[in-house]
Amino acid sequence: MSFMNSVAVVGVGETDYSTESGRSELVLSLQAINAALKDAGIGHDEVDGLLRWSVDTSSEATVAANLGLSNLSWFGEINQAGNVGAALVANAAAAIHAGLANVVVIYRGVNGRSGRRYGRGDVTGRSGRGSAAFTEPFGMLTPQHGLAMTTRRRMHETGVSSRDFGMVAVCEREHANRNPRATFFEKTLSIEQHQESRVIVDPFHLFDCCLETDGGGALVLTSVERARERDGHVAMIRAAAQSGYSVRNFIDTAAVGLAPNLWERAKITPSDISVAQIYDHFAPFVLFALEDYGFVRRGEGGDFVSAKEISWDGGSLPVNTSGGHLSEAYMQGMNQLIESVRQARGESTAQVSDAQFSFVDTGIGTGAVIFERGE
Amino acid sequence: MPDKEWDRPENLPLPVPDEDSLMFWQGLSDGKLLLQTCIECGTKNYPPVSMCCQQFNFEWEDAQGTGSIFSYVVTQQPVHPALKGHTPFLTVIVQLDEGPRITSNLVDGNPENIEIGSRVELHLVELSDEVTLPLFKLCSD
Numbered sequence A: 001m002s003f004m005n006s007v008a009v010v011g012v013g014e015t016d017y018s019t020e021s022g023r024s025e026l027v028l029s030l031q032a033i034n035a036a037l038k039d040a041g042i043g044h045d046e047v048d049g050l051l052r053w054s055v056d057t058s059s060e061a062t063v064a065a066n067l068g069l070s071n072l073s074w075f076g077e078i079n080q081a082g083n084v085g086a087a088l089v090a091n092a093a094a095a096i097h098a099g100l101a102n103v104v105v106i107y108r109g110v111n112g113r114s115g116r117r118y119g120r121g122d123v124t125g126r127s128g129r130g131s132a133a134f135t136e137p138f139g140m141l142t143p144q145h146g147l148a149m150t151t152r153r154r155m156h157e158t159g160v161s162s163r164d165f166g167m168v169a170v171c172e173r174e175h176a177n178r179n180p181r182a183t184f185f186e187k188t189l190s191i192e193q194h195q196e197s198r199v200i201v202d203p204f205h206l207f208d209c210c211l212e213t214d215g216g217g218a219l220v221l222t223s224v225e226r227a228r229e230r231d232g233h234v235a236m237i238r239a240a241a242q243s244g245y246s247v248r249n250f251i252d253t254a255a256v257g258l259a260p261n262l263w264e265r266a267k268i269t270p271s272d273i274s275v276a277q278i279y280d281h282f283a284p285f286v287l288f289a290l291e292d293y294g295f296v297r298r299g300e301g302g303d304f305v306s307a308k309e310i311s312w313d314g315g316s317l318p319v320n321t322s323g324g325h326l327s328e329a330y331m332q333g334m335n336q337l338i339e340s341v342r343q344a345r346g347e348s349t350a351q352v353s354d355a356q357f358s359f360v361d362t363g364i365g366t367g368a369v370i371f372e373r374g375e
Numbered sequence B: 001m002p003d004k005e006w007d008r009p010e011n012l013p014l015p016v017p018d019e020d021s022l023m024f025w026q027g028l029s030d031g032k033l034l035l036q037t038c039i040e041c042g043t044k045n046y047p048p049v050s051m052c053c054q055q056f057n058f059e060w061e062d063a064q065g066t067g068s069i070f071s072y073v074v075t076q077q078p079v080h081p082a083l084k085g086h087t088p089f090l091t092v093i094v095q096l097d098e099g100p101r102i103t104s105n106l107v108d109g110n111p112e113n114i115e116i117g118s119r120v121e122l123h124l125v126e127l128s129d130e131v132t133l134p135l136f137k138l139c140s141d
Ligand SMILES: [Zn+2]
Pocket: B038, B039, B040, B041, B042, B043, B052, B053
């Protein structure tokens, strides 16, 4: 029982992005929700579902009380890490399709720079317990350490270079330079600057690494029938998938496991996608995801990216058109979900014309959504 | 003999053994690198798992302790407080000749000349009566 095109995202909203929000994660969440509901043209009294990231701090009960929801009848959270954005969309859509809720808000608010810092292991550190007994004592202390291992191995196997994936950062920066919301709206980046930037965890240069951001974001989902009572384009959820595929070989990304499921559900192929948002905690993973989802063959990602095929300006598959996590904000998939919806609705600052199918990955194969433009 | 000399960053977490990994850590204290081996399919699981092939019985096989560098990273900036004052810091993944890929350090590793494929051998470092770490050193050949 597929929910294909029966549920739509009708509203998106975000706060300003900063390094020092000066307000609580709860307030950031509430401001983003208010903005998304306003964008949707849907009143607070119509919201009956809330869904959130488990790693966040604002519970649905507190959010519901502050929003004044009298009608909350479906809620939940999804655990793992920052990577569950697509899983949240999939589950909210399933709930609406099944009649458990009519209007679901997915939200988050994080002080990712001034509060708990992901890149320092503040959220993911486990003090040597469980499986971390086999990693943390040896200096694998933050998410980037494991990801750098995979990057090094894939460089070895496919010949992809730092300069190749540096072009991911350059293209995303060019997109951010068109987006007034982006942290790096006013700062340009050249491949030379990328190559000369200091090395953080080798092979990652500074400009391969995502930002750290304070901010909030929200999405409003409802049935396509309810969505069509409003004006404007509708971002229909063509397909969504999540994967618990656990990658332990330091070569593949989880997209190897997710991709067949996703394309089967969507009844389209990678060549049908006009624009993609891909989880870019670290620049080379955009390239690896392009390979593992089947947009290009394994080993061809470097040439594809070097030729600027992911650029809005003349590329065959523009990627991370708002600037992504490297240059817009690090909202762990939320800003990319928002941008993917904007592309499907024709509202991006780097709009791809005739974007019928808009793809978003929210965790290098642990989850993905394909939006379809509807009237 | 386990080595007590390796200059380990003192704030790096220590492994916390649990019920499912206790055999592994005890083996190291006894001077052996034990690989948890499924009696059904023969898979050598690393890190140890709780169940394989729907059963809970495992053999613990003594590894040869030889392998090669599968991948490595060099922490250049102290992205975690435990590495402050200890950069550049080298972490490696060793593929044992038996197959499993082990996250570890090289006691004599110079980040400058490390290469994927370099041969390494086990070098145990005893931190306490309870904790001995499975580290490696480059083969002299
Ligand atoms: Zn087995």
